[in-house]
Amino acid sequence: MLATPRLTDARILVVDDERVNVVLLERILEQDGYRNVKSVTDPSVAVTLYDEFEPDLVLLDLHMPKLDGFGVMKLLEDRISGDTFLPILILTADIRPEIKRRALSAGAKDFVTKPFDRTEVLLRIQNLLETRFLHLRMRHEAVPEGQAT
């Protein structure tokens, strides 16, 4: 039986070109007990960090120079197997429905609009992580004993 990990043990990757936003999210998560948070302000290194860190959740800004959030999701798509549930929470100031639709079809699982409310962002993170861990647990239970890696 796989022990359900505590949410605060989850690995969270923050990708936002604005240093201010990164610091804010890091402190919010830290204050709420999350201990494994890594962040990048250069989206081009997000994929490398993803490979090293293997996050349970990605907090992603959409509008970034050089490589935007859609580009990051495209690169991540190649690394995420079909049966893996990797939640991507989009943080954006853009509320246009077409942008949301495009992001959802690119792999995003939820949205938080900037400026965001601390409680709201923490609740969304919690919900996505709970889903992630349930998914991992189901996968583990589906694999015959002794074959689980």
Place this chain on the structure above:
Amino acid sequence: MWRRYGDAAYTLMTLAIFGFETIALGALSLSFLLGSATGIASTPVEGILLGIVISTASALGLLGLYLLSYHFISAMRDRHHADQIDSWTEWWVGLALTSTDAPLEDVPERHRLPRVAVDSVLSLLEAVKGEEGDRLKEALAQHGVDTRFLRKARAGHLTSRLDAIEGLGKARLPQALDPLLGLFHHPRAVVRRMAARAAAGTLAIMPPEPGPDGPHARFVDALRHADLQPGVVQEALLLLETRAGPILRELLADPELSDSLRWVVLETSGRLGLADMADQVAASASHPDPELRAATFRALRRLGTVPEGAAAALLDAVDDEVDFVRVQAAHAAAFLDPDAALPALEPRLEDQSWWVRRAAAGSLARLGEAGVAAVKRAAESHPDQAAREMAVQILLEADELTPAAARLASGVA
């Protein structure tokens, strides 16, 4: 980045170097003209040449040194600025996330916050709202940043005035709303534009207060009477975000609303996807102005719904005398009942406008089996060549090509 500081010094140095070289080269040319051919090798000319070479080398060396120093100093300044921003950001974040019971005594006892501290907190206010945002605003008010911004926004040089309005827009201070609304009548268009953006952003985070004296009503009133370009109004309405709905409804309900403002409201309703406004949007479906009719159908298409009461007007508009109205109506007809839409859209496959033909074929393909069958029929046997080609094109895009249409498609290609 290296042009950010010291432009004047750079220009003066370049001028001095080029001036000096011009004089030296002029002296050399004069000596050539006055001397004989053999004079080139004379000692004075050699002396001049030597002097020029030395001075040019010195000047270039000096210039190079200046450029290197300039880059170095700029990089140092940038790093220092980034460190300061980081430091202030950490401080502001700490303040914002402090328990709400704690007093704001940690705010440094400074009468005037440095620019970097204000920039840092304004960036932070663009990211956070709620209790955390309120604490930051409270700290700003304690330092008089709000009053300073308001004072600068009303008077002074245009640049500092625009900076102040932008700052107010980022800070989203409720106390700044009315002064910003007052700037909607400023003689300078750029001030009006910045004020509209800042006021909308501020209103977006204010709690709704219904009533004729509430902030929403004041904003609507200012918007109605301001001389703002349609694009500026639309931007402001979009910036209202979740607060846009009631304001758009109020504006659309006004029978005396100007046509240009009504057009903007229709466009914004569609862009924001406010589907619950479909009935109000559809009320302009028979407006005498074709721009407004087109905007109505474009909005309904974006909302993805056509109210029953607007179906007749929409079907009429598919056959409108103005082509751009027909285009938008044909697009919106995809959301009608197929039995009603099919007979209206099929004849539009042979419309004189390529855009109408495309919209009609596209909408038919979205009407389900009957619509796709109509497009397939058109692709294979429509008597009008333009209609056949458009139907084939749509089937190609929808991956619904029939063998007969495929033969036609290869002919089209």
